[in-house]
Amino acid sequence: MTLSAPPTPSFAGLTLGSHFQPIYSLPHRRTVGMEALLRASRDDKPLNPIDAYQGLDSLEQRHQLDLAVCQHHIRGFNTFPHENRWLFLNMDAASLAQPAHAEALASSILQAGLPPSSVVLEVPEHALESQERLIDCVKLLRQAGFLIAIDDFGVNHSNLDRVCMLEPDLVKFDRNLLRSAANQSRTRNLLPRLVHLMHEIGALVVEEGIETEKDVLIALESGCDLVQGYYISRPHEQPENDSVITPRIDARWDELMVRELLKRKLTRRQLELARQSFVQTAIALMQGTPFLHAATPMLNMPDVIRCFLLDSAGRQIGQNLNSLQPPAPEDPKLAPLTDTTGAIWSRRAYFQHAIDQPGVLYMSDPYLSMTDTRNCVTLSMAIEIDEAMHVLCADVLVTRN
Template sequence: MLTSMPTLQEIVDKKLILTHFQPQVSLKRKAVIGLEALSRGFDPETGDIIPPNLLFEQANDGASRLALDRVCRTKAMESFAALHRRDKTVMLSMNIDASCINSLTRGSNHLLKLVERCGISPNNVIIEIIESRCSDVDALMEFVRFYRKKDFLIALDDVGAGYSNLDRIPLIKPDVIKLDRSLISGVNRHFHKLEVVRSFTQMSNRIGSLVVAEGVETSSEAMCLLENGIDVFQGFYFARPAPGLDAVPGMSEKVDALADQHRLNRTRRIAEEKRLFSRLDLIVLTMCQILADTPSRGIRHALSKFMVTYPNVECLYVLDMKGRQMTDTVCNPERLKESKRFLYEPASMGADHSLKEYYLPIQAGLEKFTTPPYISLASGNLCTTIAHVVYHRASGRHIILCADLTREEDKTCS
């Protein structure tokens, strides 16, 4: 335990900063693709490490924060330079204190001068910004534009934490989005966390940003994230921050084991999905064959009988070819939640489904369409809808059977 420590002025003047590095690991490439530089202070007399919280809380005004931030950047660059000379493929991620970016500092070019002095290519440097700490948005945007033009990459750090301003994502257009550990912790066991992570991942894929999951502490978290589209990980499970740039013992074995398990899980999941949808398709096809010869006045009774026969079925309803509901929705009463009745309610006869995801492909000419899992507006439960065109011989026209099928097993990765 620290009994005394150098003052902030001593730390800055004497550059009493150590840089620890934490790997950023790509499981698909089975390689370390980046290192985040993390700063710690040290006491030269005792050799004690000064933890980051004790170090940075001393910088309680703009001038001291800027001075400390620049020392940390300098030590990180100098420590990384040796590795960069040996391996030009590894990236350096380093935090910039966004509160220091303002009209007085934005033209200093301190970081650009630093990489030039250390012989590091700007292409290998990711500037991590916690945007919530910046009060001068104009200065921040000028900073981002300048360094991006100089070929640095820009990352938004701690995305999803606290009150982070998501409107900064379209403003900054980050090359990297780092998901905060508050989202990652226990993601394999919490459906809502997983859905938020999925949303960020899908968005990032569309806007061309790389997602990095921070704070990964278990193989289950890593596996769940990998199965949901994230490939780059950082956290104690792989390696704790440490001085030096040597390989971390045991990390390659963890990476290999996760990659092998992912391959097995993915193969098994595809086979299970194939079996599941074959079974669901057969259920829907059987119902369609029965409905084809059911008189119009008997359709609702037939739907009720299907509900008893097939426990996977949550809701059933029939549409005309214009997307208008021809029957009331028949539901499994055990699947409806009274606590959500004001939010979710089965649609009644006459309801317009013409803009629903399962109707539009039918309108476009498909005979059958199966949705991805989604929350049903009828029940509030996770389901898959299969919409299937039926030639109703009793009336001489086509109708559409829609079946909401339960998918509760998809709620977590466990």
């Protein structure tokens, strides 16, 4: 149940309206915020929000429009039942043009009746050429208690350095990043790493442009925190509630769970065979069998790419022993990286874990092999050969989505 809608205001001949789009938390399975979106018109003709701002004569007028729009959005937001949700407000570049404008915006929001902790101010990443001025305004708003979100990350000249300097609470990935992930496996595989990077910076991630079932699955796989888009709910004066949204998302959770279970079964079977053969190779080496003979059974495994041996300092002894299965075509562009004799792998996790726990089999996370740029995991174990510590390693191919 909602209260009556606020009266429709006007500004410089523009009629202002508000639509709201839910921002949904995938782990919490509920809406945790609403983004307020301007619905403007002139002479009863709908007007694109960008055109509404750009049609004004001065930066000061755009700033005044921003104040009026934010106040109207807050009045509309206050008609919803009082729940623990954020209101996301888009900021025009004019409100970041100087600290006085940012200060006026903060005061205007407070006067409209919302505590700063309930308001997420969306800062367009490319709002200003002057980073110093942008940072000053953002600091002022953060000190006032508002949450800060960087909007449209992942397009044009997105700048990680700027994200680090602004220290946002949230980063909103642009919809084009999701479109790219839906069409290109490399981007899809990169997306979880990009989410993790934002988490390392200290920001939660909102993925925008969720429009299909596939988009939801990509978002779930990526580990992002919040989602927004037409599949979740279309913008409206009275958007759909969680009783409608959550069953749609739960169905995708179930689909992903089934898919992951099947994938894990295949991967587990594949890796268990490689592990058994790896242990046999390690035992043979410790008993004095020459490396090539000891590794032959493992090199006949269909998914084993190569075996190699390191000394106690992580330096490779001899060349790689490559798979005895039909080889994958070699890329001549990678020829300078093929010979790894004497290479130092001491910074790799597979060496460090193995040397710290001799006799314990370790399996790395999937990663890109520097030797041939295939995705693999590395099995490793520190063993004693001729009274000296060595680390036996084997790269095993993993299939990525």
